[in-house]
Amino acid sequence: MIKLVDRWQFSLKVMAMYPGRTLVLVLAVAIGVSSVLLLTSIGEGARLYINKEFNSIGSDLLIVLPGKKQTSGGSLPFYSTTPRELTWRDALAIKQLSNVEFVAPINAGTALVSAGNLSREVITIGSTSDFLIVRKLVLAKGRGFYHSEQQRIRHEAIIGSKLKKSLFGDARAVGQWLNIADRRYRVVGVLKERGESLGLDMRDMAIIPISSAESLFNSTALFRIIVSLKQKSREEVTKQQIINLIKQRHDGEEDITIVSQNAMMDAFNNITQVVTIAIGVIAGISLLVAGFLIMNVSYISVVKRKAEIGLLKAIGASSNEVQLLFLQESSVLTIIGAVLGVTLGYALVFTSNAFIPYFSLAIPLWSTLTTLIVAVLISIGFTWFPAKKASSLDPVIAMRGN
Template sequence: MRFADLLNFAWQVLRGSVSRTLLILLAMGIGVAAVVVVTALGEGARLYVANQFGSLGSNLVIVLPGRSETSGAMPGVLIGKTPRDLTLEDALALGRSHAIRRFAPLIIGAGDVRAGGRSRETPVLGSTSELMDIRHMEVAQGLFLPQGDPRHSQPVCVIGAKVASELFGSRTALGDWVRIGERRFRVIGILAAQGQSLGFNTDEIVIVPLAAAQALFNTESLFRILVEAKSREQIAAAKADVEEIVRLRHEGERDVTVITQDAVLATFDRILRALTLTVASIAAISLAVAGILIMNVMLIAVTQRRREIGLLKALGATGGQIRLAFFTEAMMLALGGAAAGLVVGELGRSLAVQLYPTIPFQAPWWALIAAPLTAIATAVLFTVAPARRAARLDPVQALSRR
């Protein structure tokens, strides 16, 4: 039998019973679409989290004072040994490491920011010019903090987009003065609107030079040091360097916590991947159900088409040809169902994108291959039994009945 004839024969069978064909296509399609949509949602969530971390800065290592672990025996605790503060000198010492590209010490406080007659309570960040590159910030107007010795400061500030519009309205903020606490700062830059990133809204902050923040909040101790490693591979080295440098400066005491962005990201990544896989395999079960449906329909077909199968044998069809005809039919159903499922899945995905434009929904490539492949595999697998039954049919018996 020629391949084209085989396809044509199966096609005529499928066209001969439209509702049966459509039902199987529906079942297969739903299965494939479910896998595609579910993995797209999972992968979208994963990419979303990854992007959020990415917007924090790349190859980021965060140093915070204090050690979040219990150590030592009771007496030590009773003495009440508090961790040393993290200071600007500690931060500057980090410049010695070869694994570190740049770093930005950070102080955060809340300040009452006034301009003209308006006043607003906002988070005030004290940092250096490096902060912009580490945090991937963008300046819409003007400049970021000037470079120079962080121990000394000029009375300048950079304000978030929302702060600018709230305090100055339609007036130009750039070059004007704001008052934070008892000090006056000239606005030299306005940040581009970037929105929320991991609970921190850069639109609503005011950034001043580090020394100014130290004076403003009357503190020497840093809230964080943000460190950018030279590359992804250098992150571990940067972390080790930070720990070693600070330990030496703090008389051998390991009293800082160093978090790498990678470690946090990897944890989220693992969780979301596992979640996606789990839900995808649940969706894949619907494919198996579709496969069983195909088997049922095929078994019924063997009974219904006894006469036809008997006839084909009388006309000289071999058992192999009959099996092949059934497999071709199942294969066409699976391919049609998979194609329909991929289309519907893609529609579902674009619908999700319409509803949540910020989340990059995209079915991963393995799902786009695995879903149709599973559909085809189950279809073929579940056709083995019906096809064998058809091929073994005794033509004399099949033909003798009306």
């Protein structure tokens, strides 16, 4: 019977005797493992990025959308024709509800914004002073809108830092005039540098009072209404109150859809998790390729080492022990390759995060553990038949090398 220590020593000596084979197998496994980890880190990074964006604007928000959701069971709503549009007056009515703290009606469109000879076409949002609060936007310079400016057409604007840089450079923007479409607006505030939030670049946008936006876009229809709650625990009650209120104001028609921030975040999480698993499985094909390589090399090894196998069986090694020797060699090579692959994967992620800090990759723990286990199982599975063939060799014939 071959002792465990002897088996390990034997495996290490064999690997040293065939350095080329050892290097190829280790690299094949390492590349497969690192590929899986790198691709799943992209999916996990996307999930964490989305969560960070949602958390940055709070989890106590409700988004009121025009149109009634017509499908069930899906995450993305499809809407029917809206009998009546959501208006600023609807938003004012919602704000009177007991559990509502802030309400930001949004009238949005794209418009050409210019100052002097410089111009940019950017998203222009019409809203109230509550918009800065619910979106957690901070002013670097100037002020927000006064309540009185929301109720009458005031040609005043708050601009993002990127838009300010494009139009005014390093000069002071607050107090200066710019054109939005064919209207003149005075800059009263500049947003602090923040970047994109849920796909909306806050640096490259203009915010004007809701009443001015209605005049600019010649429409009182709202894109959506963002509602901030006082107590998150009363979210469902407040949602029903909003539905009943709008139904009453819209001639008995339930023509809105209310989406909570948490529901949207859960939907995105589900999507990114499925995508992460899918790309992990696709990347796992590289491990299968490594498995076929291990099997072919193992078959060649059996042919080359017939005399050695015959000698082992002649001195008393059983067929099971011979088979176990080959499986152990393969497992050791796979473990070395897997550890190298994990190290390489984490190193690539660390390097990526250093150069691209705004989108951090993250390797989920389940991906690391699953990849290691699958790599070892693939190694054992693909080495099984070559090892079985080695164990079934007749010792006399094998020692002749035939």
